[in-house]
Amino acid sequence: MHVKWSLFILLExxxxxxxxxxxxxxxxxxxxxxxxxILISTLTVIQLFKWSNSRxxxxxxxxLLLFTNNIYNFYTRYQIIPFGDAHWDCAAVKIYNxxxxxxxxxxxxxxxxxxxxxxxxxxxxYTGWPLLHVLAFSLSKISGLDVFYIALILPQVISxxxxxxxxxxxxxxRISLQLNVMTRNLALVLYVASAEALFYPTQFVxxxxxxxxxxxxxxxxxxxxxxxxxxxxxxxxxxxxxATLAGTHHFTVFILMSFLFLFYxxxxxxxxxxxxxxxxxxxxxPYLSESLTLGLxxxxxxxxxxxxxxxxxxxxxxxxxxxxxxxxxxxGIRKFEYAPPVGYYPEVLKPLWxxxxxxxxxxxxxxxxxxxxxxxxxxxxxxxxxxxxxxLASFSLGILFIINNFTIRVQMFRLxxxxxPLIVLLSASFFTFFTDKYKGxxxxxxxxxxxxxxxFTAFVGLWGHEFAPVxxxxxxxxxxxxxxxxxxxxxxxxxxxRRVNATxxxxxxxxxxxxxxxxxxxxxxxxxxxxxxxxxxxQQSINKPKNELICSFRDLNMYCYFAGASLxxxxxxxxxxxxxxxxxxxEGRFSRIYDDGKYIFWMSDFPD
Numbered sequence: 001m002h003v004k005w006s007l008f009i010l011l012e013x014x015x016x017x018x019x020x021x022x023x024x025x026x027x028x029x030x031x032x033x034x035x036x037x038i039l040i041s042t043l044t045v046i047q048l049f050k051w052s053n054s055r056x057x058x059x060x061x062x063x064l065l066l067f068t069n070n071i072y073n074f075y076t077r078y079q080i081i082p083f084g085d086a087h088w089d090c091a092a093v094k095i096y097n098x099x100x101x102x103x104x105x106x107x108x109x110x111x112x113x114x115x116x117x118x119x120x121x122x123x124x125x126y127t128g129w130p131l132l133h134v135l136a137f138s139l140s141k142i143s144g145l146d147v148f149y150i151a152l153i154l155p156q157v158i159s160x161x162x163x164x165x166x167x168x169x170x171x172x173x174r175i176s177l178q179l180n181v182m183t184r185n186l187a188l189v190l191y192v193a194s195a196e197a198l199f200y201p202t203q204f205v206x207x208x209x210x211x212x213x214x215x216x217x218x219x220x221x222x223x224x225x226x227x228x229x230x231x232x233x234x235x236x237x238x239x240x241x242x243a244t245l246a247g248t249h250h251f252t253v254f255i256l257m258s259f260l261f262l263f264y265x266x267x268x269x270x271x272x273x274x275x276x277x278x279x280x281x282x283x284x285x286p287y288l289s290e291s292l293t294l295g296l297x298x299x300x301x302x303x304x305x306x307x308x309x310x311x312x313x314x315x316x317x318x319x320x321x322x323x324x325x326x327x328x329x330x331x332g333i334r335k336f337e338y339a340p341p342v343g344y345y346p347e348v349l350k351p352l353w354x355x356x357x358x359x360x361x362x363x364x365x366x367x368x369x370x371x372x373x374x375x376x377x378x379x380x381x382x383x384x385x386x387x388x389x390x391x392l393a394s395f396s397l398g399i400l401f402i403i404n405n406f407t408i409r410v411q412m413f414r415l416x417x418x419x420x421p422l423i424v425l426l427s428a429s430f431f432t433f434f435t436d437k438y439k440g441x442x443x444x445x446x447x448x449x450x451x452x453x454x455x456f457t458a459f460v461g462l463w464g465h466e467f468a469p470v471x472x473x474x475x476x477x478x479x480x481x482x483x484x485x486x487x488x489x490x491x492x493x494x495x496x497x498r499r500v501n502a503t504x505x506x507x508x509x510x511x512x513x514x515x516x517x518x519x520x521x522x523x524x525x526x527x528x529x530x531x532x533x534x535x536x537x538x539q540q541s542i543n544k545p546k547n548e549l550i551c552s553f554r555d556l557n558m559y560c561y562f563a564g565a566s567l568x569x570x571x572x573x574x575x576x577x578x579x580x581x582x583x584x585x586x587e588g589r590f591s592r593i594y595d596d597g598k599y600i601f602w603m604s605d606f607p608d
Contacts, residue, residue, distance in 0.1 A: 002056075005047070005051060005054070005056055008043055008046070008047055008060075009056075009059065009060060009063070011043065012040055012043050012044075012060065012063060013063070015036050015039050015040050015043075016036075016040065016063070016067045018032065018036055019032070019033060019036035019037075019040075019067070019071075019074075020067075020070075020074045022036070022473075023071065023074040023075045023472070023473065024074050024075075024077055026475055029473055029474060029475045030470075030473050030474040030475070030476075033459070033473040033474075034460075034473075036459075037455075037456050037459035037460065038456060040064070040067075040455070040459075041451075041452050041455035041456045041459070042452060043060075044060060044061075044064060044189070044451075044455055045448050045451050045452050045455070047060050048182075048185050048186075048189065048451065049182075049444070049448065052181055052182045052185055053181050057185055058167070058188070061185070061188045061189060061192060062160075062163070064189075064192050064455070065159070065160075065163055065192045065197075066156075066160075068192065068193075068198055068458055068459065068462070069156065069159055069198065069201060069202050070156075070202075071459070071462060071472065071473075072202060072462070072469075072472065073152070073202075075472045075473075076487040077487065078152055079487040079488060079490065080485060080487040080514075081148070081151050081152065081203075081204055081514075082155075082202050082203050082204075083203055083562050084514055084560070084562065085122075085203070085205050086151060086203045086204040086205050087513075087514035087517045087518075088119065088120075088122050088123060088126055088514075088517065089126055089132065089133065089151070089204055089205055089206065090136075090147055090148070090151050090204060090517060090518075091120070091123065091517045091522065091525060092105060092123055092126050092127050092130065092133045093133045093136045093137050093140070093147045093150075093151075094147055094517070094522050095123070095127075095522045095525075096130075096133060096134075096137050097137060097140070097147065098521075098522050098523075102130055102133070102134060102137075103127070104124060104127050104128050104130075104311055104312075104313075105123040105124065105126075105127040106123070106124050113529070113534065113537075113538045113541070113543070114534065114537065115532065115534035115537065116529055116530070116532065116534050116535070116538060117529070117530045117532060117568070118526065118528070118529055118530075119513040119525075119528050119529075119530060120525040120526045120528060123525075124314055125314055126206065128250070128311050128312035128313070128314055128315070129206055129247055129248055129249055129250055129307075129311075129312060130247070130311075131209070131244065131247045131248045132204075132205075132206050132208075132209045132248060135154070135209075136150045136151065136154055136204070139154065148518065151204035152204075154204060155201065155202055155203055155204050155205075155208055156202075158201065158208050158209055158211075158212050159201035159202065159208070161212050162201060162208075162211055162212040162215050163188075163191070163192075165212070165215040165216050165219050165421075166188070166191055166215060166420070166421045166424075167184075167188060168219055169215070169218065169219045169222065169421050169422075169425075170184055170187045170188065170421060170424070170425050170428075171184055172219075172222065172223070173222070173386060173389075173390060173425060174187075174425070176226070176384065176386035177376075177380075177386055177387065177390075177429075179429055179432060180432055180436075182428075182432050182435075183425070183428045183429055183431075183432045184428070185428075186424075186427075186428035186431055186432065186451075187424040187425045187427070187428035188424070189451060189454070189455065190364075190365050190423075190424040190427055190428060190454070191420055191421070191424045192458065193361065193365070193454050193455055193457065193458035194361075194365050194416075194420060194424070194458075195358075195361070195362075195413070195461065195462070195463050195464060195465050196413050196416050196417035196420055196463075197417070197420065198458065198462050198463040199413065199417075199463035200417055202463075206248060206249040206252075207249050207251070207252060207414065207417075209248050209249065210245060210248045210249030210251075210252030210253070211252065211417055211418060213241050213242075213244055213245040213248055213252070214245065214252050214255070214256055214418050215421060216238075216241045217238055217241045217242050217245065217256060218393070218421070218422075220234050220235075220237055220238035220241065221238055221292075221293075221296070221389075222389050222393075224238055224292055225288050225289070225292065225293075225385060225388075225389050226384075226385045226386055226389060235292065238296065239296065239299060242256065242296060242299065242300045242303070243299070243300075243303050245300075246300065246303040246304050246306075246307045247307055247311070250308075250312055250315055251410060251414060252418065253300065253303075253304050253307075254304065255400065255415065255418055256300055257297060257300045257301045257304055258400055258403075259393075259396050259397065259400060260293055260294075260296055260297035260300060261297045261301075262395075262396040262399050262400065263293050263297075263392050263393065263396045264290050264293040264294045264297055266392045266395055266396060267288055267290040267293060267392065268290060270288075270388075270392075271290070288385060288388050288389065288392070343466050343467075344570040344571060345466055345467035345561055346481070346482055346559075346561065346571070346572050348470070348471075348477050348481065348482060349464075349467040349468060349469065349470060349471070349477075349482055349561060350466070350467055350468070351468070351470065354460060354461060354467075354468035354470065355468075357453065357456075357457040357460065357461055357468075358457065358461045358464060358465060358466075358468060360453060360454075360457065361454055361457040361458070361461060362465065364427075364450060364454055365423065365424065365427060365454075366416070366423060366427070367427075368426070368427035368430040368431060369394075369422075369423045369424075369426035369427045369430070370426075371430045372425075372426030372427055372428075372429045372430040372433075373390075373391065373394045373395075373426050375429065375430060375433055376390060376391055376426070376429070377391060379433075390422065390425075390426075393422055394422055394426065397415070397418075397419040397422065400415060401415055401419075413465065431447060431450075434447070435447055460473070467561065469482075469561070469562075471484055480554065480555055480557060481572065482559075482561045482572075483554065483557055483558075483559040483560035483561050483562075483572075483575070484560075484561065485512055485514065485515075485553070485554065485560075486512075486553055486554060486598065486599075488598075489512075489515045489518075489519070489553050489599065490518065490519075491596075492519070492594065492596070492599055492601075493518075493519055495594055495601075496519050496520075499593065499594070500549065500593075500601070502520050502521070502524040502527065502549070503523070503524065504547060505527060505547045505548060505549045505603075506527070506545040506546055506547050506548065507527055507529050507545040507547075507548050507549070508520075508524070508527045508528050508529065508548075508549045508550075508551065509529050509530075509531050509535065509548060509549070509550050509551070510528060510529070510530065510531065510550075510551040510552075510553065511530075511531050511551070511552055511553055511554045511555075511556050511557060511558055512551075512553040512554050513528050513530060515551070515553045516528050516551065530558075530568075531550075531556065531558060531582060532558065532568055532569075533578060535582070536581075536585070539585075545604075546604070547603070547604060548590075548603065548604040549601065549602075549603050549604075550586055550590060550601065550602040550603070551599075551601050552599060552600040552601070552602075553599055555579065556578075556579040556582045556583055557575050557576075557579055558575050558578055558579070559571065559572055559574070559575035586602045589604070590602035590603060590604055591603055591604075
């Protein structure tokens with residue numbers, strides 16, 4: 001068996017190397033990529049069913065996680081930090097490096113032009129929760145590696161550690177619930193194939209670190225409730241992780257606090273129902289002590305509010321608006337409406353076949369979890385503390401989904417990623433229940449096909465729900481047309497060092513501010529302004545800046561597909577109109593000081 005399994009793994013590694021080679025050098029695409037995706041998906045499904053009882057299958061799933069998490073990096077040749085927010089987290093680390101101390105960072109000289117976005121202003125948000133930056137800063141100092149490489153490596157380490165806690169939680173619950181080993185394998189595959197596990201875990205952002213801490217707290221909370229031996233040890237470690245989360249990510253710690261209080265209230269309801277007809281009729285789950293949950297909830301809330309009051313003060317304004325909206329809705333002053341953020345994506349990233357696959361993936365991963373929790377409640381005749389924890393945790397997160405949609409209105413995927421360990425376990429339990437109940441070749445074939453399509457979708461859909469980043473593996477789709485960032489901008493560094501003295505410019509306008517994080521010294525970050533339509537109003541104002549530098553890293557294309565719901569320029573057509581207007585304006589009034597056919601820089605006046 002080990003020889004055959006080793007051959008399968010070797011073949012899979014070879015396929016992954018071929019896939020990485022094709023993405024790196026942009027050859028044989030998209031056919032080679034599709035073939036690699038199909039073959040790896042097929043090998044994965046074969047191993048899941050042929051050696052389902054072997055722990056060696058976990059190695060195969062782990063390899064799948066590593067490869068899918070690095071597809072974007074293969075495409076960019078590890079020359080940029082994935083996506084936009086991560087760059088300003090890196091900027092915070094660079095500033096700490098320069099300052100030699102940690103503090104909340106405000107732009108030293110805020111530039112106030114109506115409607116104009118100053119990217120460095122986000123540093124006040126990011127550095128209000130600096131533990132990721134402190135960790136990266138420390139690793140950079142210890143290893144001697146540049147912050148750029150730390151920002152590439154650290155997310156991979158955090159992603160693997162998060163996956164480890166997902167495995168531990170799923171495996172512990174599976175064994176305690178007496179589910180077969182296929183449930184574990186399916187749950188881990190569902191996790192690896194999900195859009196959420198392919199988005200935040202690949203980024204150097206606070207939510208990635210917060211996600212890891214959240215998973216750890218949930219796992220340790222589960223052990224504290226269900227394991228009698230050494231429970232004090234689990235409780236102590238759980239408190240440490242929860243306290244760490246308070247200084248890591250504002251939203252995740254708020255969700256943890258809300259989750260714990262909801263968990264506690266559901267425990268009280270269960271205690272109230274004890275001995276009633278409902279308890280006898282539906283055989284409700286055993287009682288769990290609520291003192292631990294309540295104590296941890298209060299501790300988390302105290303630490304969170306203390307942190308907000310001393311460091312993350314910017315949260316109070318946001319919290320006030322959320323509470324006002326919630327109270328007005330309850331009082332009937334505001335309409336009870338469902339209005340999730342809407343993303344805007346070009347049609348070239350929404351081919352019909354991709355949208356069908358993406359919808360299929362979401363349905364397969366998330367919808368069966370509802371059936372899974374109902375099976376736990378109504379189908380299992382005997383229930384233990386393990387069922388109690390799973391049911392209470394699932395209902396707590398479900399209530400949070402509802403509250404978020406009507407009050408906080410943060411993107412749902414931010415909640416889905418935190419609930420993902422329980423979601424995939426419940427969905428996997430439904431699938432194994434289905435195959436056990438309808439034994440035979442047909443049910444297994446159906447599950448095989450579902451998994452094959454699901455894993456293939458992870459390759460082609462990656463982190464998208466409403467779009468597929470097909471430009472990564474399809475050379476017929478130009479990256480520049482969808483607002484993808486260029487990843488060889490470092491080649492202009494020599495020119496910047498030799499010809500551009502940023503201290504002489506009052507403002508630096510740019511279409512990709514992430515590039516300037518690596519080209520400028522932190523002292524000049526506050527000068528960076530984004531080239532939005534309001535630029536023209538600034539040029540007509542009495543406060544028009546005197547010395548301006550214009551940097552075009554994306555051909556003045558202000559559309560960016562991965563910005564999603566936060567887009568200022570929502571369509572490619574709108575971006576093209578703005579691009580032409582900006583280009584004509586710069587060519588007529590500014591001096592072109594650099595043009596290598598891809599990147600162009602203009603300046604208004606030569607500084608004195």
